[in-house]
Amino acid sequence: MKLPALTLNQKLACLALALGVLALFSVPHRGPVVTLDTRELALIVEKEVDHVTPSELAGWIVQGRSDYRLVDLRAESDYAAYHIPTAENVTVAALPEFPFLRTEKIVLYSDGGIHAAQAWMLMQAQGYRAVYTVLGGLEGWKDEVLYPALPAQAPAADRARFERAAALSRFFGGEPRAEGGAVAAAPMALPKLAAPAPSGAASAVAPRKKKKEGC
Amino acid sequence: MSSDHRPAATPGSGRPASPYWNPYLAGIGLGLVLLAAFVLVGRGLGASGAFSSTVAWLVNMVAPAHAQSNEYLQGYLGDGTTHPLKAWLVFEVLGVMAGALFSGLLAGRARIAVEKGPRVSTAVRLLCAFAGGILMAFGAHLARGCTSGQALTGGALLNVGSWAFMLMVFVGGYAVAWFMRWQWR
Amino acid sequence: MAPFYKYGFFGDEMSLVLAFVLGTGFGFFLERAGFGSARKLAAQFYLYDMSVFKVMFTAIVTALLGVTYLGWIGWLDLSLVYLVPTHLVPQVVGGLVLGVGFVIGGYCPGTSVASLATGRIDGLVYAFGIGAGTLVYAEVYPAIKDFVNSNDMGQVTLPEVFDLPWGLVVFAVVVIAVAGFSAATFIERRIGDRS
Numbered sequence: 001m002k003l004p005a006l007t008l009n010q011k012l013a014c015l016a017l018a019l020g021v022l023a024l025f026s027v028p029h030r031g032p033v034v035t036l037d038t039r040e041l042a043l044i045v046e047k048e049v050d051h052v053t054p055s056e057l058a059g060w061i062v063q064g065r066s067d068y069r070l071v072d073l074r075a076e077s078d079y080a081a082y083h084i085p086t087a088e089n090v091t092v093a094a095l096p097e098f099p100f101l102r103t104e105k106i107v108l109y110s111d112g113g114i115h116a117a118q119a120w121m122l123m124q125a126q127g128y129r130a131v132y133t134v135l136g137g138l139e140g141w142k143d144e145v146l147y148p149a150l151p152a153q154a155p156a157a158d159r160a161r162f163e164r165a166a167a168l169s170r171f172f173g174g175e176p177r178a179e180g181g182a183v184a185a186a187p188m189a190l191p192k193l194a195a196p197a198p199s200g201a202a203s204a205v206a207p208r209k210k211k212k213e214g215c
Numbered sequence: 216m217s218s219d220h221r222p223a224a225t226p227g228s229g230r231p232a233s234p235y236w237n238p239y240l241a242g243i244g245l246g247l248v249l250l251a252a253f254v255l256v257g258r259g260l261g262a263s264g265a266f267s268s269t270v271a272w273l274v275n276m277v278a279p280a281h282a283q284s285n286e287y288l289q290g291y292l293g294d295g296t297t298h299p300l301k302a303w304l305v306f307e308v309l310g311v312m313a314g315a316l317f318s319g320l321l322a323g324r325a326r327i328a329v330e331k332g333p334r335v336s337t338a339v340r341l342l343c344a345f346a347g348g349i350l351m352a353f354g355a356h357l358a359r360g361c362t363s364g365q366a367l368t369g370g371a372l373l374n375v376g377s378w379a380f381m382l383m384v385f386v387g388g389y390a391v392a393w394f395m396r397w398q399w400r
Numbered sequence: 401m402a403p404f405y406k407y408g409f410f411g412d413e414m415s416l417v418l419a420f421v422l423g424t425g426f427g428f429f430l431e432r433a434g435f436g437s438a439r440k441l442a443a444q445f446y447l448y449d450m451s452v453f454k455v456m457f458t459a460i461v462t463a464l465l466g467v468t469y470l471g472w473i474g475w476l477d478l479s480l481v482y483l484v485p486t487h488l489v490p491q492v493v494g495g496l497v498l499g500v501g502f503v504i505g506g507y508c509p510g511t512s513v514a515s516l517a518t519g520r521i522d523g524l525v526y527a528f529g530i531g532a533g534t535l536v537y538a539e540v541y542p543a544i545k546d547f548v549n550s551n552d553m554g555q556v557t558l559p560e561v562f563d564l565p566w567g568l569v570v571f572a573v574v575v576i577a578v579a580g581f582s583a584a585t586f587i588e589r590r591i592g593d594r595s
Contacts, residue, residue, distance in 0.1 A: 247425075287537065314430075355509060367460060
């Protein structure tokens with residue numbers, strides 16, 4: 001049986017309809033289900049390239065760098081009470097849907113570091129590559145930046161380093177502890193949120209693009 | 216009988232103009248360019264934005280205080296770190312000129328002329344073109360795009376506003392067509 | 401992973417180069433289709449040449465199927481492709497005004513650029529009209545600002561708003577387009593024969 005010859009337009013129409021029918025089953029949007037490359041992630045974790053120390057972070061903030069986004073993963077009330085300057089509040093639940101740019105550096109922190117580590121895993125699974133956690137979280141920030149301690153019998157090199165840390169600490173509204181004895185057993189209170197925003201650091205949370213992206 | 220009239224040739228080219236392409240093939244070509252834009256840059260095509268950038272730049276040259284205090288133009292001037300003409304759409308529109316010229320030359324269709332119907336004079340036609348352009352500017356800026364940006368780009372992404380816009384373009388056009396037929400037929 | 405620019409494969413400068421290259425393709429196919437000619441464009445509204453409808457919807461269907469399939473196999477992150485936010489009433493009004501301008505002027509912004517590039521003076525004049533209109537718009541913008549920004553529905557797609565699966569809407573669009581093309585050709589022949 002001979003099939004009738006189809007014109008070009010008719011062939012195109014058939015192709016379109018076939019593709020359209022197949023498209024009925026399509027699911028083009030990424031859902032919440034992701035795939036993990038366990039080997040790659042295990043290597044990253046082991047190499048510890050995904051950490052930022054609180055002192056490093058403090059340095060970035062003072063320099064006014066705006067090439068990263070600092071994310072506070074705690075609840076809103078905790079964030080309002082105190083947060084590291086220039087941090088934005090995104091809870092872990094809101095994290096997967098949050099519209100981060102794929103090309104920006106994201107630094108996560110939570111109280112101790114467990115939530116930050118878990119959130120780090122979530123973001124890596126979604127394909128974000130430039131994700132970091134603050135080593136020690138907010139507790140680490142308190143110990144290293146806000147209330148750096150110097151033991152009584154410290155060598156000269158340590159003293160020099162302590163002076164620098166002390167300056168940083170005062171900048172953020174903290175209190176350096178020079179006497180070894182004052183290693184407090186009671187938790188140190190966090191400074192009020194009047195910590196000065198260094199010039200330029202505010203732009204870290206400023207609008208990304210000033211010009212329109214539309215047509 | 217084919218519905219598209221034979222286009223007139225480039226004077227001095229020594230050959231008749233090539234007929235226009237099969238619309239479906241041209242459409243597929245256009246669609247693939249659009250798809251390439253999505254895949255490469257994560258945005259679609261457009262045109263009206265380039266006009267806005269250019270106008271903003273011109274006004275800024277002539278009356279900077281006014282341009283920067285005007286909310287609409289300021290959006291296209293940005294914060295001063297990049298030149299307003301260093302905009303994606305401006306480069307894209309320059310490309311459109313190049314591509315269209317290339318195609319026109321290739322097909323022997325490039326020529327200085329005025330496209331108009333047989334019953335209308337050149338002067339009236341140009342007046343209508345200018346008026347149409349003004350209306351088009353309003354329409355495009357209200358709709359955040361024109362047929363390239365909204366209908367094509369938004370249409371291919373199933374954008375609600377784009378489809379509504381596209382529908383209304385046809386409604387508006389057909390509604391007025393009868394009253395403008397003296398210009399075209 | 402696509403869109404390549406959004407994944408940092410290249411920077412802003414390259415993006416502008418690509419803008420030009422993509423524009424070249426755009427302009428090429430516009431002129432191939434005959435859209436550098438106001439008469440061919442306006443013919444759409446007199447029903448004897450439905451090329452505008454055919455080209456536009458073929459392009460839409462092609463790109464739509466493209467993003468659907470690329471998204472489905474996971475090569476394209478559709479959420480990173482920019483979607484212009486919907487402002488329903490201003491866009492509806494804008495569409496009407498644009499349609500009227502189309503029939504009066506004979507072009508739309510993109511085709512006017514293609515037209516002036518191939519030497520059409522009316523295309524050039526039209527482009528100046530757009531410039532003038534943009535100036536006027538900028539002046540009246542503060543007064544109409546609230547209207548322009550009304551009805552903000554955010555970035556919404558048809559499947560979302562009608563609560564239908566994406567694939568179903570794609571299928572419907574393809575079917576409607578193919579049916580539309582048949583009808584368009586039929587209308588062309590009827591009107592063409594009569595005129």
